[in-house]
Amino acid sequence: MDKNKYIINNLNVFWNKAQVLRSIDIQVPSHKILGIIGPSGSGKTVFLRSLNRMNDLVPEIRVEGQILLDGEDIYHPECDAVSIRKRVGMVFALPVPLPASIYDNVIFNPGLSGIRDHKKLDLLVEKSLKSAFLWDEVKDRLKTSAMRLSGGQQQRLCLARVLAMEPEVILLDEPCSGLDPISTAAIEDALRILKDTYTIILVTNNTKQAARVADNTAFFLMNEMVEYGPTEQIFTVPGDKRTNDYITGRFG
Amino acid sequence: MIIHPRHTQIIAISMLVILTVFTLAILVFIILFVFSKGLPYISFDFLFSNPEDMGKAGGIFPTLIGTIVLPLLAIIIATPLGVGTAVYLTEYTRENRITRIIRFGADCLAGIPSIIFGLFGFIFFVTTLEMGWSIISGSLTLAFMILPTIIRTSEEAIKAVPYSYREVGFSLGATLWQTVRKIVLPNALPGIVTGIMLSIGRSIGETAAVIFTAGSSLRIPNSVFDSIRTMSVHFYILAREGISSKNAYATAAVLIISILLINLVTYWIMNRFIAKKTK
Numbered sequence: 001m002d003k004n005k006y007i008i009n010n011l012n013v014f015w016n017k018a019q020v021l022r023s024i025d026i027q028v029p030s031h032k033i034l035g036i037i038g039p040s041g042s043g044k045t046v047f048l049r050s051l052n053r054m055n056d057l058v059p060e061i062r063v064e065g066q067i068l069l070d071g072e073d074i075y076h077p078e079c080d081a082v083s084i085r086k087r088v089g090m091v092f093a094l095p096v097p098l099p100a101s102i103y104d105n106v107i108f109n110p111g112l113s114g115i116r117d118h119k120k121l122d123l124l125v126e127k128s129l130k131s132a133f134l135w136d137e138v139k140d141r142l143k144t145s146a147m148r149l150s151g152g153q154q155q156r157l158c159l160a161r162v163l164a165m166e167p168e169v170i171l172l173d174e175p176c177s178g179l180d181p182i183s184t185a186a187i188e189d190a191l192r193i194l195k196d197t198y199t200i201i202l203v204t205n206n207t208k209q210a211a212r213v214a215d216n217t218a219f220f221l222m223n224e225m226v227e228y229g230p231t232e233q234i235f236t237v238p239g240d241k242r243t244n245d246y247i248t249g250r251f252g
Numbered sequence: 253m254i255i256h257p258r259h260t261q262i263i264a265i266s267m268l269v270i271l272t273v274f275t276l277a278i279l280v281f282i283i284l285f286v287f288s289k290g291l292p293y294i295s296f297d298f299l300f301s302n303p304e305d306m307g308k309a310g311g312i313f314p315t316l317i318g319t320i321v322l323p324l325l326a327i328i329i330a331t332p333l334g335v336g337t338a339v340y341l342t343e344y345t346r347e348n349r350i351t352r353i354i355r356f357g358a359d360c361l362a363g364i365p366s367i368i369f370g371l372f373g374f375i376f377f378v379t380t381l382e383m384g385w386s387i388i389s390g391s392l393t394l395a396f397m398i399l400p401t402i403i404r405t406s407e408e409a410i411k412a413v414p415y416s417y418r419e420v421g422f423s424l425g426a427t428l429w430q431t432v433r434k435i436v437l438p439n440a441l442p443g444i445v446t447g448i449m450l451s452i453g454r455s456i457g458e459t460a461a462v463i464f465t466a467g468s469s470l471r472i473p474n475s476v477f478d479s480i481r482t483m484s485v486h487f488y489i490l491a492r493e494g495i496s497s498k499n500a501y502a503t504a505a506v507l508i509i510s511i512l513l514i515n516l517v518t519y520w521i522m523n524r525f526i527a528k529k530t531k
Contacts, residue, residue: 057422059346085422089424112434145529147529147530
């Protein structure tokens with residue numbers, strides 16, 4: 001279980017001329033939850049989006065350094081960004097259901113590869129929605145529009161949509177920022193179970209959430225990674241004064 | 253002099269109501285006027301029999317065919333071109349000088365009087381390419397005429413699709429084309445259809461460009477290389493040459509009814525389409 005899913009060497013990211021991430025070195029172990037904490041604007045989201053090449057969509061952003069996914073350099077010129085994004089799913093801060101039925105939202109990715117087998121799709125939808133702790137609430141109305149779900153349900157639908165893609169890694173970018181405590185708990189419960197199957201990287205503004213679910217925690221501040229280690233260590237005996245200040249709420 | 257805000261409020265509301273009522277009254281008056289002069293002469297025979305004596309007697313059947321075929325062909329030609337261009341401009345290129353030139357060109361073309369398109373169609377399709385006065389010359393000319401409208405309305409509709417939808421597409425392993433096809437176009441469809449509707453209306457009503465390119469034959473065409481007359485052209489000729497004002501108004505009434513019908517059907521289809529996605 002000590003195998004590393006991601007090995008990141010000297011990652012530097014620039015937005016036009018400004019440097020938004022400064023020499024990040026980090027190894028992300030498989031089947032664990034990595035929590036990334038830090039104040040807004042510290043580069044957490046840019047880091048996350050580098051991991052599935054979503055930054056490619058922003059022409060102003062330039063990524064330097066090496067990101068190895070299972071030993072494969074994902075920024076190698078011959079590496080296909082689309083196939084990386086299939087292996088590395090992403091849940092955004094605001095839930096964005098597509099204006100279609102719950103069912104069609106979940107099968108978006110399988111539909112792309114042309115799977116038309118209804119039995120197979122039905123099973124996949126059920127499995128994904130169950131893993132996202134949403135099945136019981138929506139099983140009787142799978143054909144109704146996803147837009148009519150509540151915010152918390154929509155976010156779990158987005159998670160189910162990613163799970164239906166059967167990725168290896170799940171990136172979550174402040175997935176609970178707009179959710180009430182009960183919906184947040186539902187997502188956290190789902191994550192604890194999902195880490196057996198997937199490697200999970202969770203960016204959160206809520207330090208307590210990292211303390212609750214993350215196995216390892218990284219603290220980002222001012223475009224740099226200040227500290228990285230097992231969650232208990234970060235939250236009990238942080239090695240850096242700035243980490244201590246942040247988790248005890250002295251700034252950020 | 254200071255007027256109390258409560259009074260300005262009342263004055264503003266009354267002015268706006270008067271303006272709205274006035275606008276509606278003009279529209280209703282025009283429609284009622286044409287209907288009162290034309291509706292009494294509309295019958296099954298009028299719609300489905302051939303004209304006699306240059307349109308003085310008989311029906312308007314060939315012009316009915318012309319009014320359906322010409323705009324339909326024009327739309328079939330212009331829609332893929334226009335929507336394709338709009339997708340390319342919005343999704344596949346970054347804003348640069350070339351996209352700005354294309355957009356500026358489209359805006360200029362949209363403002364050019366239709367008779368110029370008619371003249372171009374006459375010189376290029378009818379004489380240079382030797383297509384003669386024909387359905388195909390007319391449809392191609394109409395297609396060029398409505399192309400700018402379709403490009404610009406489709407572009408606006410595509411731009412109005414939230415960027416986050418595209419991000420979802422990419423993050424779920426879709427290629428750019430899959431994202432366009434599965435997410436962007438379905439969500440832009442109502443706007444694109446609005447542009448197509450405007451264009452249908454414009455081509456049905458077009459007279460000058462059609463006379464120059466499709467001619468004004470009253471025979472039922474055998475192929476797209478035959479000349480044809482649309483209802484608008486028929487109306488123009490009947491009224492201009494004083495052939496029959498009652499048949500002219502009857503034709504105008506049919507024209508108005510068909511445009512109303514097309515709009516109603518489209519709204520109905522679009523509402524069902526949108527309802528299906530959000531209910």
